[in-house]
Amino acid sequence: MLDAEFFRRWMAGAAAAVDREADRLTELDSAIGDADHGSNLRRGFAAVQDTLEKEAPQTPGAVLTLAGRQLISTVGGASGPLYGTLLRRTGKALGDSPSVDREQLAAALKAGTEAVSRLGGAAAGDKTMLDALLPAADALGESFDAAARAADAGALATVPLLARKGRASYLGERSIGHQDPGATSSALLFSALAEAAE
Ligand code: ADP
Ligand code: MG
Numbered sequence: 001m002l003d004a005e006f007f008r009r010w011m012a013g014a015a016a017a018v019d020r021e022a023d024r025l026t027e028l029d030s031a032i033g034d035a036d037h038g039s040n041l042r043r044g045f046a047a048v049q050d051t052l053e054k055e056a057p058q059t060p061g062a063v064l065t066l067a068g069r070q071l072i073s074t075v076g077g078a079s080g081p082l083y084g085t086l087l088r089r090t091g092k093a094l095g096d097s098p099s100v101d102r103e104q105l106a107a108a109l110k111a112g113t114e115a116v117s118r119l120g121g122a123a124a125g126d127k128t129m130l131d132a133l134l135p136a137a138d139a140l141g142e143s144f145d146a147a148a149r150a151a152d153a154g155a156l157a158t159v160p161l162l163a164r165k166g167r168a169s170y171l172g173e174r175s176i177g178h179q180d181p182g183a184t185s186s187a188l189l190f191s192a193l194a195e196a197a198e
Helices: 004-032 036-057 059-072 078-096 100-118 130-139 144-156 167-176 181-197
Strands: none
Touching: 004 036, 004 078, 004 167, 004 181, 036 059, 036 078, 036 181, 059 078, 078 100, 078 181, 100 130, 130 144, 130 181, 144 181
């Protein structure tokens, strides 16, 4: 079973991965965006770490809703409200039980990704974070490793896509041939989840 401690470990791992990969995320965003995705997420997840340490939420749902709220209030770019909504909605779906299992988390993440899709108006194939999040949430029904692999594959599969949402969509055809920064950071999130589960 996955308890609050597990979810705090996941968020700490995500913060560390984002910090480690911030330059790469910003580089990807400089090709088809405005070169701030790495710094946006680094700031956001550092704030998440701070607030989780201070408030020490005691249920899985409370960890994710607090993390989501913090991302929304600290990240200015599109990704802040989108990731914030993902975590908040996922946390809400987990309710207030002291521990949950992988299947429950998979179902909650599906609700979370649907909320991201509603907020941003994007669907699979639009070259956004959803191209990693949707297959990963699906594959989590199978295993943590399958989810991480699906997120990686989803991020890689954004390369040939034409961006239909967000800043990259302003480039039209010129967005083709570049990996989406948000799908790349979503893959980091699912790698951190798989690591927390080891
Ligand atoms: P901004 O685009 O405001 O500079 P970021 O650079 O932090 O914000 O994040 C960009 C990422 O956000 C994109 O790579 C994409 O994955 C994601 N994104 C942008 N718009 C949307 C949307 N409408 N739906 C889902 N994801 C989106
Ligand atoms: Mg940007």
